[in-house]
Amino acid sequence: MTVLETYKKEFKEILPALRGGQNMARARERGMERFVFLGGIPGPKAEDWRYSDLRAIRARHLSRPKRPLAQTVPRFEPLTRWPLVAVLNGKILGSAPALEGVEILGAEQALEKIPVWADEYFSPGMEESPLERLNLALSEGGLFINIAKNAVLEGLEIIFLEGGDKKNAHHLRNFIGLEAGATAQILFRTISLEKNPGWTNMVSNFSLSEGAHLSLVCDFEQKEKSFLTGRNFVKVDKRASFSQVSLALGLTAHRFETEVNLMGKGADARLFAALLAGRGEAVDFVTRIHHSRPQAKSRQTVRAVAGFEGKTAFQGRVVVEENAQKTVAHQNCSNLILDPSGEVNIKPELLIFADDVVCSHGATVGEIDEVALFYMMQRGIPKAEAKAILVRAFLGDVVESLENEVLRSYFEDKIEAWMKQSMDRKQR
Amino acid sequence: MKPILSIDNLKVRVGGQEILKGLNLKIMPGEVHAIMGPNGSGKSTLANALAGKPGYEVTGGTVLYKGINLLDLDAHARAGEGLFLGFQYPVEIPGVSNLNFLRTALNAQRLYRGEEEMDASTFLKKIKEKAKLLLMDFEMQKRAVNVGFSGGEKKRNEMLQMLMIEPTLAVLDETDSGLDIDALKIVAEGINTIRLPDRGLLLITHYQRLLNYVEPDFVHILQDGKIVRTGDKELAKELEEKGYAAVA
Numbered sequence: 085m086t087v088l089e090t091y092k093k094e095f096k097e098i099l100p101a102l103r104g105g106q107n108m109a110r111a112r113e114r115g116m117e118r119f120v121f122l123g124g125i126p127g128p129k130a131e132d133w134r135y136s137d138l139r140a141i142r143a144r145h146l147s148r149p150k151r152p153l154a155q156t157v158p159r160f161e162p163l164t165r166w167p168l169v170a171v172l173n174g175k176i177l178g179s180a181p182a183l184e185g186v187e188i189l190g191a192e193q194a195l196e197k198i199p200v201w202a203d204e205y206f207s208p209g210m211e212e213s214p215l216e217r218l219n220l221a222l223s224e225g226g227l228f229i230n231i232a233k234n235a236v237l238e239g240l241e242i243i244f245l246e247g248g249d250k251k252n253a254h255h256l257r258n259f260i261g262l263e264a265g266a267t268a269q270i271l272f273r274t275i276s277l278e279k280n281p282g283w284t285n286m287v288s289n290f291s292l293s294e295g296a297h298l299s300l301v302c303d304f305e306q307k308e309k310s311f312l313t314g315r316n317f318v319k320v321d322k323r324a325s326f327s328q329v330s331l332a333l334g335l336t337a338h339r340f341e342t343e344v345n346l347m348g349k350g351a352d353a354r355l356f357a358a359l360l361a362g363r364g365e366a367v368d369f370v371t372r373i374h375h376s377r378p379q380a381k382s383r384q385t386v387r388a389v390a391g392f393e394g395k396t397a398f399q400g401r402v403v404v405e406e407n408a409q410k411t412v413a414h415q416n417c418s419n420l421i422l423d424p425s426g427e428v429n430i431k432p433e434l435l436i437f438a439d440d441v442v443c444s445h446g447a448t449v450g451e452i453d454e455v456a457l458f459y460m461m462q463r464g465i466p467k468a469e470a471k472a473i474l475v476r477a478f479l480g481d482v483v484e485s486l487e488n489e490v491l492r493s494y495f496e497d498k499i500e501a502w503m504k505q506s507m508d509r510k511q512r
Numbered sequence: 513m514k515p516i517l518s519i520d521n522l523k524v525r526v527g528g529q530e531i532l533k534g535l536n537l538k539i540m541p542g543e544v545h546a547i548m549g550p551n552g553s554g555k556s557t558l559a560n561a562l563a564g565k566p567g568y569e570v571t572g573g574t575v576l577y578k579g580i581n582l583l584d585l586d587a588h589a590r591a592g593e594g595l596f597l598g599f600q601y602p603v604e605i606p607g608v609s610n611l612n613f614l615r616t617a618l619n620a621q622r623l624y625r626g627e628e629e630m631d632a633s634t635f636l637k638k639i640k641e642k643a644k645l646l647l648m649d650f651e652m653q654k655r656a657v658n659v660g661f662s663g664g665e666k667k668r669n670e671m672l673q674m675l676m677i678e679p680t681l682a683v684l685d686e687t688d689s690g691l692d693i694d695a696l697k698i699v700a701e702g703i704n705t706i707r708l709p710d711r712g713l714l715l716i717t718h719y720q721r722l723l724n725y726v727e728p729d730f731v732h733i734l735q736d737g738k739i740v741r742t743g744d745k746e747l748a749k750e751l752e753e754k755g756y757a758a759v760a
């Protein structure tokens with residue numbers, strides 16, 4: 085039996101045990117069918133996947149469903165003073181906070197209660213992906229959030245906790261909708277158990293109706309040797325705006341896709357990403373920005389740092405469809421290599437089918453500025469600290485896009501700690 | 513009394529070439545020395561070698577600073593020991609504010625010496641005071657280090673850093689170049705505030721004008737990697753009139 089046949093067989097066996105009603109079961113079968121059709125977990129030869137090293141996931145059959153999950157809760161601490169939702173293996177831990185104009189439900193509950201949202205929840209996004217389809221097939225649930233018309237959500241912290249047995253896969257699936265004119269600020273965090281070489285694969289679909297504003301901050305953290313992949317698919321309607329700031333550091337084989345469909349006139353998307361990879365770490369940030377209607381704007385700011393034996397990649401595709409006139413799309417990716425053994429990859433793609441547009445992309449690769457380093461040392465700053473300051477400055481365009489001071493200093497501290505660790509590792 | 517700096521037969525290679533070819537210099541506490549010399553004679557090489565810039569290979573001789581072997585120390589440790597280099601070409605550091613940079617530097621030096629950190633309010637008070645002394649706009653300190661600063665502003669910024677750091681030995685590499693006439697006077701006054709009995713100053717300059725305001729005890733002429741003549745401030749005047757060819 086081939087690997088894919090094994091998948092199919094095992095999936096059939098566990099399907100009855102998976103959560104959700106008829107709707108969900110049908111969606112799961114469709115998901116598995118497409119996953120198999122697309123060839124399963126992509127290997128390094130697939131063009132869009134060459135920088136995502138998923139071999140370990142394939143080899144250890146991490147994607148195979150295993151039941152039941154242990155309910156060990158990893159230790160976690162809230163970062164902000166915002167209302168908090170903790171999700172353990174796809175289920176809300178305790179009860180969700182009651183907020184005016186905001187509905188927070190477990191995904192399965194939501195699918196029964198508000199079935200019209202099912203299409204959004206099951207949506208494959210703009211470009212079908214085997215990991216997303218597998219997620220649908222094996223999803224353990226996740227969150228459903230709806231923010232009512234003109235409602236304002238000042239801040240919401242969501243922590244996705246992975247508490248499970250070794251070598252397990254965690255497929256989480258969320259839907260977050262903002263009705264017309266709604267405004268929200270949301271922090272996404274993932275936290276895994278210590279010493280748990282598992283795999284978390286999270287898919288979140290967002291829908292921003294006319295004039296809605298969402299500011300999303302993603303903080304991905306995994307313990308050593310666990311894997312994290314994910315996709316945010318965001319639909320942005322007329323005059324709505326989406327901003328995303330993401331920090332990825334200390335991650336083994338991390339792939340994070342952000343797909344944005346600017347489907348309304350005057351829609352706006354801004355993505356900021358900081359990618360850091362040192363020894364045994366690899367980060368692949370993939371963006372797909374589709375300008376489907378006129379007068380939309382997008383801006384991508386990516387800063388990648390490759391330390392000793394670290395590997396980063398940014399694959400950014402911008403598609404401007406034929407009728408998306410007066411599009412403004414900018415993409416900028418700067419890379420910093422801290423050690424000759426570090427590797428950065430950049431793959432920008434602009435596919436422009438409209439003629440009246442302003443599009444730009446720029447990429448730079450550099451090393452630590454030795455002249456600045458000496459200047460700082462001459463003023464008394466030890467080399468390692470001076471380097472850390474230069475790295476922080478390099479990431480400034482991303483970190484400073486965070487308006488919230490608590491989050492900003494948290495990101496800065498994390499970067500500093502990573503720098504320390506990555507230098508220690510080199511010395512070892 | 514121990515000299516602050518004692519250089520004996522120093523030889524330095526840069527880019528595969530010997531630039532300093534046996535240089536001797538002794539600075540006692542309270543003394544101000546000036547080094548003059550034609551372009552390319554090795555003045556900045558001396559400053560950089562003293563500060564420990566990578567790529568400056570010492571192939572011979574010794575440098576004792578307050579009795580310790582300076583060449584054994586990392587660049588940041590030399591600074592921690594009280595050595596300050598005013599750069600001929602101050603460096604721009606995008607994304608790092610002057611305030612942050614200077615406070616980090618100051619506290620790193622204090623940590624090195626086992627002293628307590630300077631708290632934020634004391635620091636702010638002090639830097640505002642020093643900026644005023646140098647007639648600098650304090651607001652500029654909020655901007656990135658030297659980014660977008662004019663040539664003269666960069667030089668003044670070096671002096672602000674020096675006044676904050678209060679070094680034991682300051683080596684100022686052409687701090688006067690690029691300053692307008694008024695600024696030169698102001699900077700000179702600033703330099704004079706750190707001219708103290710237990711400190712030393714080494715001024716590298718092409719012009720006698722600075723030396724009118726900061727009067728040196730000794731003037732040295734550096735040529736082809738060696739000090740070829742030493743005198744008092746009159747030597748600088750003579751040089752200004754007659755040029756190197758006639759004097760050295």
Ligand SMILES: Nc1ncnc2c1ncn2[C@@H]1O[C@H](COP(=O)(O)OP(=O)(O)OP(=O)(O)O)[C@@H](O)[C@H]1O
Nearest residue numbers: 526527529531549550551552553554555556557558
């Ligand atoms: N990295 C390098 N590689 C090769 N030669 C170098 C290097 N750095 C300096 N030199 C040479 O060393 C010599 C001395 O340079 P230095 O900068 O010390 O001169 P200077 O006396 O400070 O001159 P100026 O008055 O123009 O500032 C010059 O001939 C210069 O070209």
Ligand SMILES: [Mg+2]
Nearest residue numbers: 555556557600
């Ligand atoms: Mg010079």
